[in-house]
Amino acid sequence: MDIQETIQSLREELNLHNHNYYVLDDPTISDYDFDVKLKELQDLETKHPEFFDEHSPTQRVGGTVTKNFNTVTHKNRMYSLDNSYSKEDVLDWEKRIQKILGDVPLEYTCELKYDGASISMTYEHGKLKRAVTRGDGFQGDEVTNNIKTIRSVPLHLKGDFPDNFEIRGEIVLPLEGFAKMNQELIEIGETPYSNPRNTASGSLKLQDSAEVAKRPLDCLLYTLIGNDVKFTTHFESLEKARNFGFKVPKEAKLVKSIDEVFEFIEYWNIHRHDLPYETDGVVVKVNNLHLQEELGYTAKAPRWAIAYKFKAEQVSTKLNLISYQVGRTGAITPVANLAPVQLAGTIVKRASLHNADQIEKLDIRVGDKVFVEKGGEIIPKIIGVDFTTRSLDLLPTVYITNCPECQTELIRKEGEAQHYCPNFYGCPPQIIGRIQHYISRKAMDIEGLGGETVALLFNNNLVQNYADLYDLTVEQVIPLERMAQKSAENLVNGIEKSKEVPFERVLFALGIRYVGETVAKKLAKHYQNIDNLSNASLMDLILVDEIGERIAQSVVEFFENSENQIIIQRLKDYGVQLETKTVFNPDATDKLIGKTFVVSGVFVKFNRDDLKKAIEDNGGKVGSSISAKTDFVIAGDNMGPAKLEKATKLNVSIISEDDFIAMLG
Structure with missing residues (x-):
């Protein structure tokens, strides 16, 4: 087989594996083997640029920067849908269409x-040609390079496809991926995203497609259009x-009557919470x-x-006051x-207003x-104002200009929604x-x-930064509120014991902006000690x-600051671990390379941390949750029933700690 044939064969094989994993959720190859083949293809394409193909699987990692998105007119207009909120609305819709069509038997397709x-994506000769956002329905922005990074979007089609057509759908952000993105933002002191829909929409307009590739976006299709269809x-x-x-989506169903439409709606009104995505209703279409x-x-x-919209539980209440919180990054x-007010089973007293733009957009005023309503069924959010009850003497909200805590003048960087206190x-x-x-x-x-004790220590002038913790004595701590001899001793001993915490966690603890757990681990592994970093x-x-670049700039700025330099030197003098301790393990092997394990339950021969270390020492990877990428679940006593159910559903092998020991030989 010559080079061109080898390249083409690898592309076809990788496209197939990609489809099995991201579309069918049925992987037929391990992540490690996929990565090896992808690396082989990348090397061949680099050595032979004459065989470049913009639709190659290697192009999904992104890297193209789009400064300005071209405006493209839709060949076929992207219409909105009429909304309905009751069975009566749907019955009225059916009467209207029967009036036009006469007494013909009707079937309906129900989709979430x-x-x-x-x-809207255009395919020509089986290849993705163009992807355009909805825009105003008549024209939208071309975002083809960003769409190519979404693994569930096919770059090459298979089967007896039309020669030229459009296909339309929704770019969504699965709830699990959204939660993970927000957790990472919280850990680095950033404001979390407000909801999956806006985050998905904003992702399509990122200028660097490599950043889009990092987001766990998915693409769900629902309409084919074109003369060749x-x-x-x-x-x-x-x-x-x-x-x-x-x-x-496999949830789509063909039904024979409007009664079956209502059965579909009633079922999914309850079971929509089991779905991995946010869904806000059912779309009913005449099938023919x-x-x-x-x-x-x-x-x-x-x-x-017609779209039947599920009812989001919503209440109205009075806005008594707008207060302002200052986060650890300012x-x-x-x-x-x-x-x-009672909402979805809980008493709601507070709701985030996000930023100044949101307040201005909704024209929210005290009084x-x-x-x-609960956004994503979890977080309370204000979705609007009841203008019919507004008193004429209510004044527009003026966003604060100074920090509510230290009175420093706030700043707002270009392109950022958030105001910051620079002090x-x-x-x-x-x-x-x-x-x-x-x-x-x-x-x-x-x-x-704990957090409350930290505030007490600060307010009593015992600490001004985290290095001051290591100077604390039992005598200083005892007078604090709710503190006694034993609890004071435990606190001081706990601080002393923290000197044993490994470098990667210390690096995360320093609170460098944008440096979360994963980034801290990578930096610690690469630089080995704080001086190198x-x-x-x-x-x-x-x-x-x-x-x-954003992370790199933040790290450089952190270590250039003279106060941080003094704090780091003090941590060194106290004996905090600011370098990686290399522990030689003579029994380590590479037997588990390419395998991902999830650990669940209580074990007899290992504690959980030792078990995870054994996996990593032997080349394996420890996953935090069970997914299609998981190869084995090591189950101890009291394994969670939800994990057991998910592992069974995904056909993930469940092994005992003895099985694991046997695996290592």
């Missing part, structure tokens, strides 16, 4: 209405699209495509379809203080009656927040010391795997 960003029914087109390689053409469109929407978050080393909530982060479980995990240049840092 996923809450994402609409996209020759189908009789909509449901048939969905099945064909699935055969071409598209990810078409000829009848769709006959029904046509109004000025805004197709007559042959980010200011406005908070709505509400008259207490207003506001509408509150990093003199603003009390920032100081307390950094120390609280330092002692937290995933950082130094100091036993006997503090002396690294911006370019040195950028060259480290997965360290971008």
Whole structure:
């Protein structure tokens, strides 16, 4: 086989594995083997640029920077859907279409209405040609390079596909991925994203496609359009699209009557919470495509379809006050203080207002009656104002200009939604927040010391930074509120014991902006000690795997600061671990390379940390949750039933600790 044939063969094989994993959720190859083949293809393409193909699997990692997105006119307009909120609305819709069509038997396709960003993709000769956002329905932005990074979007089609067509769907951010992204932001002191839909939509407009590639976006398709598309029914087109390689949700159902439509709606109104994505309703479509053409469109929407919107539980209550919180990085978050109200089983008193732009957009004023609902069924949010009850004497909200804690004038960087207090080393909530982060479980995990105690220590002038913790004595701590001899001793002993915490966790504990757990681990492994890291240049840092310019700049700025230099030197003098301890393990092997394990339950021969270390020492990877990428679950006593169910559902092998020991030989 010559070079070109080898390259083409690898591309076809990788495309198949990619489809099995991201579309069918049925991987047929390990992540390690996939990465080896992808690396082989990358090397061959680098050596033979004459065989470059923009649709190669290697192009999914992104790297293309788009400064300005081209505006493209849709060949076929992207209409909105008429919404309905009751069975009566749906029955009225059916009467209207029967009036147009006469007494003909009707079938309907019912699909879930996923809450994402609409996209229209054009395919020519089986290859992705163009991807355009909905925009205003008549024209949108071309985001092809960003869409290519989404693994469930096929770059090459298979089967008997039309020569030229458009396919439309939603770009969504799965709830699990959204939660993980937000947790990482919280850990580095950043403001979390407000909801999956806006985050998915914003991702499509990122200028660097490599950043888009890092986000766990998915693409769910629901409509084929084009002169070459020759189908009789909509449901048939969905099945064909699935055969071409598209990810078409399997929840779609063909029903024979409006009663079956209501059964579908009632089922998913309850079970939508089991889905991995946010969904806000059901779309009902006349199934016969000829009848769709006959029904046509109004000025805004197709007559042959209607969206039934699930009811989000919503209440109105009075906005008593807007207060402002200061985070450990100085980010200011406005908070709505509400008259207490019952919502989705809990009493809600506060809701985030996100930023100044949100307050201005909704024109929220103290004294207003506001509408509150739970975004994503979890976080209370204000979605609007009841203007019919607004008193004429209510004044527009003027966003604060100075920090509510230290009165420093706030700054707002270009392109950022958040205001910041720049008084990093003199603003009390920032100081307390950094120390609280330092002692937290995933950082130094100091036993006997909690967030409230940190605030007490600061307010009693016992600590001004986390290095001061190591000067504390039992005698200083005892007079504090709710503190006795034993608890004071535990606190001081816990601080002393933190000197044994490994370098990677200390690095995370320092609270360098954008340096979360994963980044701290990579930097600690690469630089081995704090001196090497503090002396690294911006370019040195950028060259480290997965360290971008934003992180690199933040690290450089942290170590250039004279106060940080003094604190680091003090931590060294106290004996805090600021270098990696290399522990030689003569029994280590590479037997587990390419295998991912999840550990669950209580074990007899290992504690959990030792078990995880044994996995990593032998080349394996420890996963935090069970997914299609998991190879084995090592189950101890009292394994969680949810994990057991998920492992069984995904056909992941469940082994005991004895099985694991046997695996290592």
